[in-house]
Amino acid sequence: MARSILAFFCLAAVTQACVVDSTAPDVGALIAGQCDNADSDPDVDIRFDRDILPILSRDGENEPGCAECHFPQSNSPAGFEVTGLNLSSYQTLIRGGANSSGNIVVAGDPCASILWQKLGPAPPFGSRMPLSGPPFLSEDDRLLIHDWIAEGARDN
Ligand code: HEC
Incomplete structure (x- = not known):
């Protein structure tokens, strides 16, 4: 059960580096967690x-x-x-x-x-x-x- 929940989140994750393997190190998830897709300044249009x-x-x-x-x-x-x-x-x-x-x-x-x-x-x-x-x-x-x-x- 826990594995299928994990698999679901991996599919939903923005990173391709998500591996469903409980023995894998946490490095990928840690880096992915540090990235934020939100526009830092929505009032300013970047050209x-x-x-x-x-x-x-x-x-x-x-x-x-x-x-x-x-x-x-x-x-x-x-x-x-x-x-x-x-x-x-x-x-x-x-x-x-x-x-x-x-x-x-x-x-x-x-x-x-x-x-x-x-x-x-x-x-x-x-x-x-x-x-x-x-x-x-x-x-x-x-x-x-x-x-x-x-x-x-x-x-x-
Ligand atoms: C001194 C030379 C040099 C400079 C300056 C440089 N690059 Fe590169 N770039 C490389 C080399 C060599 C590679 C291949 C090795 C690697 O991926 O690390 C590369 C690979 C890349 C790749 C991967 C491309 C692919 O599909 O494999 C990206 C993206 C990239 N550079 C972006 C940039 C951006 C953006 C800048 C400026 C902010 C920049 N580079 C400045 C030499 C340079």
């Missing part, structure tokens, strides 16, 4: 062009960003070459990369979005982004990306 693309477009020289590794036109775009993830536009971003594809951005669900997961201290695979960090993105920048996904990850 891709104005708020998100400028973060992705930084070359990392003054502030951490993504362009030097995920824009195909950069000198040595390691992240693009290794995973195919191209962060230079909305259309290429939502296509995702080798390990993220359709889960790169799950509209309305930042906690299930690989983009959001890779920016935090417990990435689901590989390293925390940006790979050049620390420094990583500021809390304000991360919150913009979180809230943009929470608001539906629109091309706006």
